[in-house]
Amino acid sequence: MAGDRGGTGGSEGMAVPRAAKTQRRTRIQxxxxxxxxxxxxxxxxxxxxxxxxIDQIAEAAGMSKPNLLYYFRTKEAIYRTLLESMLFTWLxxxxxxxxxxxxxxxxxxxxxxxxEMSRDFPRESRLFANEMLQGAPHIEDDLTGxxxxxxxEKAEVxxxxxxxxxxxxxxxxxxxxxIWATTQHYADFDVQVCAVLGENRAGEGRFEDxxxxxxxxxxxxxxPKKA
Amino acid sequence: MAGDRGGTGGSEGMAVPRAAKTQRRTRIQxxxxxxxxxxxxxxxxxxxxxxxxIDQIAEAAGMSKPNLLYYFRTKEAIYRTLLESMLFTWLxxxxxxxxxxxxxxxxxxxxxxxxEMSRDFPRESRLFANEMLQGAPHIEDDLTGxxxxxxxEKAEVxxxxxxxxxxxxxxxxxxxxxIWATTQHYADFDVQVCAVLGENRAGEGRFEDxxxxxxxxxxxxxxPKKA
DNA sequence: TGATAATTTGACCGGTTGGTAAAAACATAC
DNA sequence: GTATGTTTTTACCAACCGGTCAAATTATCA
Numbered sequence: 001m002a003g004d005r006g007g008t009g010g011s012e013g014m015a016v017p018r019a020a021k022t023q024r025r026t027r028i029q030x031x032x033x034x035x036x037x038x039x040x041x042x043x044x045x046x047x048x049x050x051x052x053x054i055d056q057i058a059e060a061a062g063m064s065k066p067n068l069l070y071y072f073r074t075k076e077a078i079y080r081t082l083l084e085s086m087l088f089t090w091l092x093x094x095x096x097x098x099x100x101x102x103x104x105x106x107x108x109x110x111x112x113x114x115x116e117m118s119r120d121f122p123r124e125s126r127l128f129a130n131e132m133l134q135g136a137p138h139i140e141d142d143l144t145g146x147x148x149x150x151x152x153e154k155a156e157v158x159x160x161x162x163x164x165x166x167x168x169x170x171x172x173x174x175x176x177x178x179i180w181a182t183t184q185h186y187a188d189f190d191v192q193v194c195a196v197l198g199e200n201r202a203g204e205g206r207f208e209d210x211x212x213x214x215x216x217x218x219x220x221x222x223x224p225k226k227a
Numbered sequence: 228m229a230g231d232r233g234g235t236g237g238s239e240g241m242a243v244p245r246a247a248k249t250q251r252r253t254r255i256q257x258x259x260x261x262x263x264x265x266x267x268x269x270x271x272x273x274x275x276x277x278x279x280x281i282d283q284i285a286e287a288a289g290m291s292k293p294n295l296l297y298y299f300r301t302k303e304a305i306y307r308t309l310l311e312s313m314l315f316t317w318l319x320x321x322x323x324x325x326x327x328x329x330x331x332x333x334x335x336x337x338x339x340x341x342x343e344m345s346r347d348f349p350r351e352s353r354l355f356a357n358e359m360l361q362g363a364p365h366i367e368d369d370l371t372g373x374x375x376x377x378x379x380e381k382a383e384v385x386x387x388x389x390x391x392x393x394x395x396x397x398x399x400x401x402x403x404x405x406i407w408a409t410t411q412h413y414a415d416f417d418v419q420v421c422a423v424l425g426e427n428r429a430g431e432g433r434f435e436d437x438x439x440x441x442x443x444x445x446x447x448x449x450x451p452k453k454a
Numbered sequence: 455t456g457a458t459a460a461t462t463t464g465a466c467c468g469g470t471t472g473g474t475a476a477a478a479a480c481a482t483a484c
Numbered sequence: 485g486t487a488t489g490t491t492t493t494t495a496c497c498a499a500c501c502g503g504t505c506a507a508a509t510t511a512t513c514a
Contacts, residue, residue, distance in 0.1 A: 028461080028511085046361050051277030054502060066504080067462055075502065107449065126360050129415070133353050133360070134273055136418045143422035151423045167449045173424060174440035175449070181412035182405050188356070189408075191363045195370035196378045197400060213401035221448030222334070222402070224395045255491080281472060293474080294492055302472065 033071050035061045037085075040078045045126040048134065049079055076138075083131060083139055086124050091150060093117065094176075099157040103166040104219065111179055111214055118187035119207045125187035151176060179218075186210055260298050263288045264312075267305045272353040275361065276306055303365075310358060310366055313351050318377060320344065321403075326384040330393040331446065338406055338441055345414035346434045352414035378403060409441055 039060035043052045054075050058068040072078045093113040097106055118125055136143055151173065158172035186193060186207065194202040201209065266287035270279045281302050285295040299305045320340040324333055345352055363370055378400065385399035413420060413434065421429040428436060 032461090048275045048278050048357075048360075051275050051361075053500085055500090064463060065502090066464085069503065070461070073503090104450070129356070130275070130360055132416045132419055133275075133357055134278075136422075140418070140422070143419055144425075147419075148423050148425065165451055168443070168447065168451045170443055170449065171436055171440045173428075174437055175444075177412060177416075177420060177423075177437075178409050178440070178444055181408040181416075185404055185408035189359045189404075191367070192359055192370055192374075193404060195363075195367070196375050196404075198371075198375065201400075209398055210401055210404075213398045214405070216395070216397055217402075217405055217445070217448065219448045219450045220395065221444065221446045222394045222397065223331070223446045224392055259491090280470080282470085291493065292472090293494085296473065297491070300473090 029071070032061075032063070035063075036068055036071055036078065037082055040082055041123050041127060044079060044082065045123040045130065048130045049075075049138070080138060082127065084142075086127060087139065087142055087147075090117070090124065090128060091147065094150060094154055097154050097157060099160065103158075103161040107167070107179075107218065108215060111183060111218060112211060114179060114183035115186065115207060115211055115214065118183050118185075119204075122187035122190060125184050129184065129188045182214055182217075256298070259288075259290070262290075263295055263298055263305065264309055267309055268350050268354060271306060271309065272350040272357065275357045276302075276365075307365060309354065311369075313354060314366065314369055314374075317344075317351065317355060318374065321377060321381055324381050324384060326387065330385075330388040334394070334406075334445065335442060338410060338445060339438060341406060341410035342413065342434060342438055342441065345410050345412075346431075349414035349417060352411050356411065356415045406445075409444075413437055 036057065039062075040052075040057045042060055043056045047056075052075075054065055054068065057078065058065045061068060072081070093110055096113070097110055131138060155172035155176065158167070158175060161167050162169050162172075193206065197206055263284065266289075267279075267284045269287055270283045274283075279302075281292055281295065284305065285292040288295060299308070320337055323340070324337055358365060382399040382403065385394070385402060388394050389396050389399075420433065424433055
């Protein structure tokens with residue numbers, strides 16, 4: 001028989017389509033799910049969870065609404081899948097911050113990588129920002145759990161660098177916040193950045209300018225050198 | 228007769244209630260409109276434009292939906308009114324940046340004032356952020372018009388300070404972006420900030436810590452002093 | 455080929471949403 | 485009081501939205 005929804009009680013998984021008989025997904029499943037998630041990223045990231053509609057996502061994915069709902073049972077299932085798979089890659093750069101490396105080089109490359117993510121994955125950044133603005137109702141646990149744990153760990157690394165005199169004394173948490181804020185700004189507030197910069201520097205060059213500026217800001221600050 | 232909607236063609240104004248006969252608004256109009264705007268700020272700022280419903284706003288304002296629609300003809304009218312009145316106060320601190328003042332003190336106090344706004348008016352900040360995330364469909368013109376003009380003007384001020392050796396050589400536009408990003412982060416990403424800081428420092432003390440950190444970051448950077 | 459399972463579609467449903475119509479309630483001036 | 489204008493309520497609607505259902509279509513493989 002076709003499909004087995006209707007609360008049969010089994011497979012309360014998540015992104016698994018009705019067809020959980022042959023346990024592994026076919027090529028076509030894999031591909032369709034990916035297309036859905038890509039479309040959903042587009043729609044969710046610019047409208048937020050409540051503002052997005054399944055019809056919008058379905059149309060962006062080039063399929064009918066019931067067809068989409070065959071792969072993901074609910075709108076929320078799509079959203080959660082997206083958010084979770086994103087959170088992982090989103091924290092990669094911070095994970096890569098190496099306690100054994102050269103402090104200044106490590107922070108410098110962290111800033112650079114975060115900025116590259118804003119350039120290359122602005123939708124992901126905006127999705128995340130949208131979720132935050134709404135009070136993170138879907139990922140509160142991740143925030144106080146894995147994310148906090150990771151930040152705590154890296155804050156400790158930074159503190160040790162401070163103790164060794166490798167970087168200036170400062171609050172490591174607010175340092176991390178500042179890096180997040182300044183880099184993600186170029187994805188989340190892209191319209192504003194482009195509007196303000198105008199025709200001249202609004203091209204891709206703005207990311208290079210930003211990188212140059214941020215490296216200077218974070219390491220030298222604004223005070224002029226007393227020559 | 229009661230009301231005059233129905234496309235009579237007249238008064239295509241905006242926030243003006245049906246009662247545009249006696250040209251000035253009564254005390255009760257003034258008060259109700261304010262209550263609506265306050266409620267709308269609450270709802271819009273945490274759900275975005277599409278995610279917010281008139282019913283939600285009406286309930287938060289303590290009145291029925293049709294009653295609310297008597298003061299503002301459409302959901303969009305409420306939103307636009309809110310956004311415009313907000314944009315003005317939002318740019319006040321930047322307007323106050325004084326070319327004649329001491330450069331370092333001016334920038335320092337700009338950062339402080341922006342941070343205070345994040346602390347005291349987080350809803351306004353989030354409303355603005357929401358609009359930006361969605362590509363600023365309602366205020367595109369303000370962005371490329373008045374806002375760009377103001378930023379251009381202040382960027383020129385900063386450039387002159389650089390020329391006089393008062394602050395380090397840097398891109399004034401990206402400096403302004405960095406100040407916006409770091410300060411607004413504490414309003415827009417409040418959940419994340421609190422989750423990461425945990426019980427200990429998540430109280431109001433976080434704004435003082437942030438202020439201290441940002442002042443150091445912007446003026447001294449992270450490089451340790453060569454004692 | 456035919457049996458079987460996977461995928462897609464069109465029609466539909468109950469609830470919500472933005473907004474309207476009309477009349478009732480209230481205030482005010484005379 | 486009554487006439488006039490303002491504010492509020494009750495009832496309502498058409499469009500939309502998340503999701504379901506049953507049937508039709510297509511892929512898979514013995």
